[in-house]
Structures are given as C-alpha cells and as structure tokens.
Amino acid sequence: MIQPLEGVHIVEFAGLGPAPFCGMLFAQMGARVTRIGRAGEALPGGPLARGREHVALDLKRADDVSRALDLIAQADALIEGFRPGVMERLGLGPEACRARHPALVYGRMTGWGQHGPLAHTAGHDINYIAISGALHAVGETGGAPVVPLNLVGDFGGGGMVLAFGVIAAILRARASGEGCVVDAAMTDGAAMLMSMMYGFHAAGQWRDARGENLLDGGAPFYRTYRCRDGGWIAVGCIEPPFYAAFLKGIGAEDLLDRPQRDQAHWPAIAARIERIIVTRERDAWVDAFAGSDACVSPVLGLAEAPHHPHNAARGAFTHADGAWMPECAPRFTAFD
Structure with a gap:
C-alpha cells in the first residue's frame, strides 16, 4: 500500500x-x-x-x-x-x-x-x-x-x-x-x-435564490424524489442522453418535447415525475435503472451505505470495534 x-x-x-x-x-x-x-x-x-x-x-x-x-x-x-x-x-x-x-x-x-x-x-x-x-x-x-x-x-x-x-x-x-x-x-x-456558483452568478446563469438553479434542486433532472415506501432516489441526469434515458425508464418520454433547460417548464415536469416515482418502492426503481446511464441512485442511510455493492467492492468502509467507519481516500496505486 x-x-x-x-x-x-x-x-x-x-x-x-x-x-x-x-x-x-x-x-x-x-x-x-x-x-x-x-x-x-x-x-x-x-x-x-x-x-x-x-x-x-x-x-x-x-x-x-x-x-x-x-x-x-x-x-x-x-x-x-x-x-x-x-x-x-x-x-x-x-x-x-x-x-x-x-x-x-x-x-x-x-x-x-x-x-x-x-x-x-x-x-x-x-x-x-x-x-x-x-x-x-x-x-x-x-x-x-x-x-x-x-x-x-x-x-x-x-x-x-x-x-x-x-x-x-x-x-x-x-x-x-x-x-x-x-x-x-x-x-x-x-x-x-462556492467558486463555481459565484462564477455562474456573475455570468447571469445562477439566481441568487434557493431551489431555482441547475444544481440546487431546482431542476427536475437534478434532485431527489420520494418513493412509495418512503425511501428516496437521487436523479442527476443533466446531459440530454442521460435525461432521455431517465424519462424513458419512467415511461414519460413525451416530456422530451419540452426544452430540458427551459426553467418555465421545470415545475410541471417535476410534478409529473413526482407522481410517477411515488408509485414504486425505492429499490424497485434502483433495479429498473441498473446498468443504465440515467444517473439514478438510492439515497442511503448511514446503516445502509457500507453495504452497497459498489462501496463494498472498493472497500470504502471498514468495520472495526463494532462499528463501520469510512476508509482513507483517495487511493494510491503504483504504475504497472
């Protein structure tokens, strides 16, 4: 090591x-x-x-x-x-x-x-x-x-x-x-x-208000959604191909007719997505998007995160003294 x-x-x-x-x-x-x-x-x-x-x-x-x-x-x-x-x-x-x-x-x-x-x-x-x-x-x-x-x-x-x-x-x-x-x-x-946000604001691309911007939960394609079992999924499909994959996965491809970056459409799009996501459990949605580029992930609690397959494969957490703790990051490997 x-x-x-x-x-x-x-x-x-x-x-x-x-x-x-x-x-x-x-x-x-x-x-x-x-x-x-x-x-x-x-x-x-x-x-x-x-x-x-x-x-x-x-x-x-x-x-x-x-x-x-x-x-x-x-x-x-x-x-x-x-x-x-x-x-x-x-x-x-x-x-x-x-x-x-x-x-x-x-x-x-x-x-x-x-x-x-x-x-x-x-x-x-x-x-x-x-x-x-x-x-x-x-x-x-x-x-x-x-x-x-x-x-x-x-x-x-x-x-x-x-x-x-x-x-x-x-x-x-x-x-x-x-x-x-x-x-x-x-x-x-x-x-x-906050450097990037200040830069966006200076360029007229960021509103000085909460929940009205691309990366603060304002965009319907970059926020969390509540599922039927009370769990949540995180959706981050910013790029058009990923957004299209997400809408296809939830059966709402018709929303592609509305310009993705037009904020006037965001409230209606978000409301439609909310109505769809709440019809299924969190893990059902995770399974539905497994292997896709729709950028959908489960929102995991502290007791769940160490057991996620990706975290387990990378050894992101270690179990010591009866408790889970995050491991060191980043990782360092020698050149071959």
Whole structure:
C-alpha cells in the first residue's frame, strides 16, 4: 500500500472538529502524527482520532512547554485549532516555534481566521458558512436555508483546506528551508468551495435564490424524489442522453418535447415525475435503472451505505470495534 506522506512528521494539538480531521488525513496518508493533549484529560476518540501517537502535557508548566517545543523542533509541521492568541499565550506561537525550527510549517485552523473583525468571537460551522454565501444557497424554493451538516465549513472548507495548505507549505519549506504560517479560515474555505456558483452568478446563469438553479434542486433532472415506501432516489441526469434515458425508464418520454433547460417548464415536469416515482418502492426503481446511464441512485442511510455493492467492492468502509467507519481516500496505486 502506497503511503505518500511516509517520512513526514506532524505535531497536532488536540482539539475538536476540523483540526483532528486534518490530522486524521495526514495519519491515513502515512505521516507520523504526534497528538499533544492535556494531562489528565481523555482525548476524544472515534474515527477522527485514528493513527496517532499521543502525548499528554500540562502546558501551564514550563517544562511541559519545553517538551512540546522539543517535539515541534523535530516535526515538519504543527497544526492547531484554537482561537487566535491561545498558542501565543502558551508560549507556543509561531515566533517561539520558528526560533527552534526555521523550516517549520505552522498550520492554524479557525472559523473566522487569524485577523478580521470577527477573529476573536465565538462561532460554529453554521456561522462561518452563513457569511460565505454557501448556507444561503442550500434549500428549497421559498424555504429556510438547510444546514448541510458540518461538511462545508468544518471539513470541506476547514480541515481539507488546512491539509492542502500544510502540504503545499511543506513542499515549499523543503525546497527553500523556510517555513511559514498557514492561516486556514473556514469562512475563506467555504467561500472558495462556492467558486463555481459565484462564477455562474456573475455570468447571469445562477439566481441568487434557493431551489431555482441547475444544481440546487431546482431542476427536475437534478434532485431527489420520494418513493412509495418512503425511501428516496437521487436523479442527476443533466446531459440530454442521460435525461432521455431517465424519462424513458419512467415511461414519460413525451416530456422530451419540452426544452430540458427551459426553467418555465421545470415545475410541471417535476410534478409529473413526482407522481410517477411515488408509485414504486425505492429499490424497485434502483433495479429498473441498473446498468443504465440515467444517473439514478438510492439515497442511503448511514446503516445502509457500507453495504452497497459498489462501496463494498472498493472497500470504502471498514468495520472495526463494532462499528463501520469510512476508509482513507483517495487511493494510491503504483504504475504497472
């Protein structure tokens, strides 16, 4: 098994959410991750804690701060997820660490970033994605914004952006001998994830309203439909041949007479499709479209997803300690 980060050493300061997720990514890719937690406190467990070395320190004690600096001096990078100023007050801020290790990459994960009017205020994922435009864009027409779990802020716009930034900075440090600070803010990351939508909006191709666009559930060919048994299918037949295959599969080929991208027809088309889909169970529809290019998939729950044949074939989940957990992604294979 290829582990592309083998030989990389990361020091992680224990916390919650996106920074531990970032540490998990590094560990799964083969990096040595040393996680520093508070003495006397149980470290958070679960999938995000996988693959670490654990060191318990009391950072209010000068000798334990010195031990932390010793660990940092041997690492390629440090990651932390505290509010701005916390690490400095502990004597472990960027300048103190740089004095011991000029090539160190110092990764900082926060919601609002290291500077700005909100930098020192409390917040959570929902707050960070609210000011990025992302939260506003998710939901049904005329309805409330829908919280997309904490995927957009904490993990997509936070932990993954931090991981990308730290790896980029490590490459720079190895080439130049100079470290740097990586300021990963979830507000920035969530906004970056919205780049395509902002581009569409600037080009006049995206309405600044929920549920009225191509990719937000507004299009009848890119949304979910409820089935007779209460299950759901996801339909994503954007391209005309796929759309035609879907309409043929549900016995509604006459809808092809209406221009697919003409939004004036979308409500009527969606209503017709809803009436058809609700006549059969979810798995009956899945079987009907098996092997086709109609882009129809079952909407699976957390208990179902690990058992889907495709996920099973790829080993997308692993069963450990009595529970299913997602496996490492992406995969790496050697050239033949």
